[in-house]
Amino acid sequence: MLYVVITYLWASILLYLLLGGADFGAGIIELFTSQKNKQVTRKTLYSAIGPIWEANHMWLIIAIVILFVGFPVIYSTMSVNLHIPLTAMLIGIIARGTAFTFRHYDAVVDDMQHLYNTIFAVSSFTTPLFLGIIAGSAVSGHIDPQAGSFLDAYIFSWLHWFSVTVGLFTVSICGFLASVYLIGETNVEHERLRFAHKAQFFNIAAVVCGALVFAAAWFEHIPLFDWVFGSWTGRIAILSATLSLIWMWTLLYQGKISLLRPLAGFQVTMILLTTTFRHFPNIVILKGGGYLSLTEHAGQEKTIEALAWALLLGSILILPALFYLIYSFQKKPIGYEGQAH
Amino acid sequence: MNDFIAARSQMALSLGFHIIFSCIGMVMPFFMAVAHYYYLKTGQIVYKNVTKAWSKGVAIFFATGAVSGTVLSFELGLLWPEFMKHAGPIFGMPFSLEGTAFFIEAIALGFFLYGWDRFNPWFHWFTGVVVGVSGLASGILVVAANAWMNSPAGFEYLNGQYLHIDPIAAMFNEAWFSQALHMTIAAFAATGFAVAGVHALMILRGNNVLFHTKSFTIAAVFGCAAALVQPLSGDISAKDVAIRQPAKLAAMEAHFHTEKSASLIVGGIPNEAEKKVDFAIKLPGFLSFLAHGDFKAEVTGLDRIPEENHPPVAVTHYAFQIMVGMGMAMMLVSALYFVASWKKRKWLREPWLLKLFALATPLGFIAVEAGWTVTEVGRQPWIIYGVMRTADAVTPMPGIAYSFYLFTAIYASLAAFVVFMLYRQIRMVGRLYDVRD
Numbered sequence: 001m002l003y004v005v006i007t008y009l010w011a012s013i014l015l016y017l018l019l020g021g022a023d024f025g026a027g028i029i030e031l032f033t034s035q036k037n038k039q040v041t042r043k044t045l046y047s048a049i050g051p052i053w054e055a056n057h058m059w060l061i062i063a064i065v066i067l068f069v070g071f072p073v074i075y076s077t078m079s080v081n082l083h084i085p086l087t088a089m090l091i092g093i094i095a096r097g098t099a100f101t102f103r104h105y106d107a108v109v110d111d112m113q114h115l116y117n118t119i120f121a122v123s124s125f126t127t128p129l130f131l132g133i134i135a136g137s138a139v140s141g142h143i144d145p146q147a148g149s150f151l152d153a154y155i156f157s158w159l160h161w162f163s164v165t166v167g168l169f170t171v172s173i174c175g176f177l178a179s180v181y182l183i184g185e186t187n188v189e190h191e192r193l194r195f196a197h198k199a200q201f202f203n204i205a206a207v208v209c210g211a212l213v214f215a216a217a218w219f220e221h222i223p224l225f226d227w228v229f230g231s232w233t234g235r236i237a238i239l240s241a242t243l244s245l246i247w248m249w250t251l252l253y254q255g256k257i258s259l260l261r262p263l264a265g266f267q268v269t270m271i272l273l274t275t276t277f278r279h280f281p282n283i284v285i286l287k288g289g290g291y292l293s294l295t296e297h298a299g300q301e302k303t304i305e306a307l308a309w310a311l312l313l314g315s316i317l318i319l320p321a322l323f324y325l326i327y328s329f330q331k332k333p334i335g336y337e338g339q340a341h
Numbered sequence: 342m343n344d345f346i347a348a349r350s351q352m353a354l355s356l357g358f359h360i361i362f363s364c365i366g367m368v369m370p371f372f373m374a375v376a377h378y379y380y381l382k383t384g385q386i387v388y389k390n391v392t393k394a395w396s397k398g399v400a401i402f403f404a405t406g407a408v409s410g411t412v413l414s415f416e417l418g419l420l421w422p423e424f425m426k427h428a429g430p431i432f433g434m435p436f437s438l439e440g441t442a443f444f445i446e447a448i449a450l451g452f453f454l455y456g457w458d459r460f461n462p463w464f465h466w467f468t469g470v471v472v473g474v475s476g477l478a479s480g481i482l483v484v485a486a487n488a489w490m491n492s493p494a495g496f497e498y499l500n501g502q503y504l505h506i507d508p509i510a511a512m513f514n515e516a517w518f519s520q521a522l523h524m525t526i527a528a529f530a531a532t533g534f535a536v537a538g539v540h541a542l543m544i545l546r547g548n549n550v551l552f553h554t555k556s557f558t559i560a561a562v563f564g565c566a567a568a569l570v571q572p573l574s575g576d577i578s579a580k581d582v583a584i585r586q587p588a589k590l591a592a593m594e595a596h597f598h599t600e601k602s603a604s605l606i607v608g609g610i611p612n613e614a615e616k617k618v619d620f621a622i623k624l625p626g627f628l629s630f631l632a633h634g635d636f637k638a639e640v641t642g643l644d645r646i647p648e649e650n651h652p653p654v655a656v657t658h659y660a661f662q663i664m665v666g667m668g669m670a671m672m673l674v675s676a677l678y679f680v681a682s683w684k685k686r687k688w689l690r691e692p693w694l695l696k697l698f699a700l701a702t703p704l705g706f707i708a709v710e711a712g713w714t715v716t717e718v719g720r721q722p723w724i725i726y727g728v729m730r731t732a733d734a735v736t737p738m739p740g741i742a743y744s745f746y747l748f749t750a751i752y753a754s755l756a757a758f759v760v761f762m763l764y765r766q767i768r769m770v771g772r773l774y775d776v777r778d
Contacts, residue, residue, distance in 0.1 A: 055451060057411070058444045064414050065440045068425055069433025076426040079418030083738050090415055091751065094408045098755060101404035105397050106762055107769035154738055299430035299506070306508040307437050314441030321448045329455065 001301075004308040006281070006294050009066045014272055016059035018177065018265055021170075023056045025178025027096065027124020028171060029198055030117070037194065038117075044186050046104065055322060057097070062311075070307050073297045074284055078134070081143045081157040085130045092127030095119050125171060132170030136163030136213075139279065140222055144287035161216035162224075169209040173268060175202035180248075180264040184257050196252055203245075227278040234274040241270035347742040348420040348735050353717065354745070355413055357710055358752045362406030364709060367480050368532035368563070369399045370453075370473030375559050377466050387775070391556045393457075394766070394774035399472075400454055401762055405755065407447070420741070424724050424734035427503050431496050432489040434508035435482040442482060446475040477525065484524045485517040491716065492516035492585055493725050519581045520716070523574045526567050527712060531705025533564015534671060538702025539767065541695040552775040561698065564705070565675035571668055576631070582719075583632035586726060587641035588650060589719035592657035594628055595621075596642045603628040603640040608662060611655045616643075618658075652721045660714035667708035674701050 026045045033041050068075040079086065096119075103116035137143060137158040147153035179199035183192055217224035228234050248263040279285065284292035298304055342350075373395045380388035414436075418425050452460070452468035459465075489495075495511025497504045540557035544550055583590045590596070594606055597616040605628040609621025626636035633640070643651055674697055681688035688694050724731040735741075 055444065055447045057407070058440070058447055061411060061414060061443065062440050065433070065436050068414075068418060068429040069437055070430070072426045072429035075418050075429065076422035079415070079422045079425070080736055080738060083419055083736065083744075086415055086419060087744060087747075090412050091747075093411055094751060094755065097404055097408035097411075098758065101401055102758060102762060105401050105766075107397070107765045107773055150739060299433075302506050303430040303433065303508050306434050310434065310437040310441070314438070314444070317441055318444050318448070321445060325448050325451050328452070328459070 001305050001308040002295065002298055005066060005070050005298075005304055005311065008308075008311045009063060009070070009294075010272075010276065012059045012063040012066065014269060016057075016063060017173075017272060018268055019056040020059060021128065021174040021268070022177040022181045024096075024124050024128045024171075025174035025176065025202075026182070027121050028128075028175045029178055029182070029195075031121040031125055032175070032198070032201070040191065041182075042117075044182055044191065055325065057093075066307065066311070070299050070304055071283075071292075071294060071297055072299060074292045074294075077143070077145060077284060077292060078138065081145065081147075081153060082134055082137055084154060085133045085137065085158045089127055089130035089134065092123040092130060096123035096127055099123065128170045128174045129167040132167035133158055133163045135170070136166030138284045139275075140220070141285045141287055141289070143284060147287075160220060162213065162220050162222055165209060165212040165216045169206060169213050172202050172205035172209050173271070176206055177264055177268060180260050183252075183260060192257075199252075224275075228274050231278055233277050237270040237274045237277075241267045244270075342742040342745070344739060344741040345732055345735050347745040349731065351741065351745040351748050352416060352420055353714075354749060354752060355409065355416055356713065356717070358756070359406065359409040359413055360709060360713060361706055362402050362409060363476075363480060363483075364528035364706075365402045365532050365535070366399065366406040367473065367476030368528050369395060369402065369536070370469055370476060371529075372532075372536065372559050372563060373399065374466065374469045374473060376555070377469055379555075381462055381466060387551055387555055390552060390774045390776060391559075394552075394770060395556070396454055397766055398763065400450075401759060401766075403446075403450060405759055407443075409752075410443070419744075420736055421724065421731075421734045422736050424729060427729070428490075428725060431493075431503060431506050431508065431511045432486050434512045435485040439479050439482040439486075442475045442478040446472055446479060449475060480528065481521040481525060484521045485512050485514070487716070488516035488520040489514045490724060491520070491589075491720055491726050493728055498728055515585060516581060519574070519578045523571070523578045523712070526571045526574050527705070527709050529567035530564055530571055530668075530671060531709045533560050533562075533567060534674075534698070534701050534705040535703070536560035537564050538699050541698035542702075543767065543770070545692060545695050545699060549771050549775040552770060557695075557698070561678055564671075565678045568668070568671040568675040568705075569679075572672065575665075575668070579631050580634065583640070586720070588643070588646045588652055589657070589715075590632060591641060591643045591646065592652040592654045592719050593661040593715055595654055595658040596628065596640060597644060599639065599642040599645050601629065601639045602626045602637050603632075603642075605631060606658075609658075611658050613654055650722060652719050657715055657719045660711040660718065664708045664711035664715060667704045667711065671701060671704050671708070674698065 030038060030041055030045070064075075099116045099119040103113055103120065106112060106116070137160075140160065140162045142160055142163075143157045144152060147157075176199060179195050179202055183195045183199065186192055186195070214224060216222075223230075228238060244263050244266050248260060248267075251257070251259055251263075276283075279291075281294040281296075282291035283294050286292065299307075373392050376388045376395065377392040379385065380392060449468045449471035453465065453472055456465045456468060460468075489511050492514040493511075494514035495507040495509070537557050537560035540553040540560060543553040544557060579590070582593075594603075595609065595611040595618045596603060596606070597618075602625060604623040604625045606618055607622040607624065609618040611618050628640050629638040630636045632638065643654070677688075677694065677697070681694060720726055722730050722732065724734045
């Protein structure tokens, strides 16, 4: 049963990265779009994610609930030592979620839109940045539950090159996912081209940030290279991700777009797989070589069992409805503008 | 401000903020479903307009409630890591089910908000009902988790260890039913009064009268029905608290001395130094009756409870008085409304009744906030009643005061935004919603 719970935890982190990530990315694209194209981008964006918008962010809640019910020591350790980046991420979530809703539901369209748009775009950048920082910090070996000073316990636990570069890498991945997603959402040729350019930009950014992550890891003695290339699973995953990336770009230049999204999703899945596989089940690596493990620091058996059943039951209810929602809004009626009535 | 007080203030602020949005988010869908139903049955366009206007409000409140709820799921750990380390596996069951309910609510809301003219009308209507039902389920589950803090169950506490955890028994703790019932009815009463009040004001101003009258009627019927039955659930709660948490009941009533035929205290200023209540109205025997159903029964006072386990008496007492006072006022308005509906239909067209409703707009939410204050402050100094002290659960991180100031600023501006947004929605009713298409 423990492995059922762990699978759900991993899957919800992955889905949050893919769906929530594409959603963050849409805001990041807005941030990197010239003033004259912003309006069109916004419209495409809204028709693409409007109906499933709330659902995309539920994965984070599922992941956090699994963590605090099933792995309370891990949850509380991260909550204490990563208090500051978690708070920063929360502020991003508040700002982003409300700004997104306000700009579409404000009954009067006036200058306030600028404010909503700015808040939305900026927090779309900062939220995944801090999510990445949190993820990077968890495995960086900088968290020290025994630390004496404020700086060591609450600042240097997360403020170092490795986690910051992981944060930037996360941001570029989100931008990449969103651009690829949006290519399929518009029928206008030059729009499509614009999103393809964006995808290219974020792809390059991701490669650059990825290189920086490796550099920072080397610099800070984090065995990232071993995690990624130290096992056949990692090597095969990275190889297949790279090949699928080449395939994706070939398809894009040929104008075939039907496979783009699954390919981009596959690449991100492979990245998450390689970075979590090798040190599994250790999810938090502490200073001095200690770790918090999903198998050793799990809750008592009855808790895990109840949690697993709750998750299984939840899936039976959620997944068909979610698929039907996505399916229903994939087919757009003629003249559909994507606005809520 | 010391860190412990800051952490408690931040938690209180976050919950106090979230509770308003979650109440509205879980009750409004039912109002919408009624309006929507009338539209589908009668074809009167005004009902469709009402449904659509309300759904905009729901979208705003749901989004704000969703983010403030997400924040809470992190704040539990950020502020009370020691509590979550032990409590998470025990009282987590309702949270994991709540995840499902909340998820379904988000999915159904997607269908509902974007589904006009896309689906079979009754399927579309049904998705609206699902929003309400799953929202209600979320609310009940979260309250069940809170009830566990008042009435810990499903584990054995031996030598500082939490053993033999049974998450199902923890979820169905002794307090869950009375708390969930009281909170659910409160959500209906508070939302009903708030919505009815706003529409009443618009009718008084003579704007879009038909539109606002239909809206007013739906909200008022829900709100008034809930306000009238609420005292019954309050009675169940009081009797339950009297047995389980005598310290809380004693603080609510500022009942310093254990006695038989205890008096119910109305108003007054608790004088904790001299252990008496100044300027209070006393109804002899009524406290015994309310707590135990017998005018002669003995009611435990604060004197039987060790000093270090006393909750703050004044805050709990005032909050309780406010809650009951608001509840009484709402009951009175509700009684008048139902008399008007059944016997004196001409009252419904007279401004005084509408004015009464307009004045009563905030009463329900004041009562909700006061009620939460009673249950949370009345549980102090415990975070898990009788097992773990709140002071032992707080994060070791210093400087929480700054976090509190930051969140205060955020929630204040967010509240201002939502009010601003609603004001604009209401102002635009004539142009956007009250239309014939």
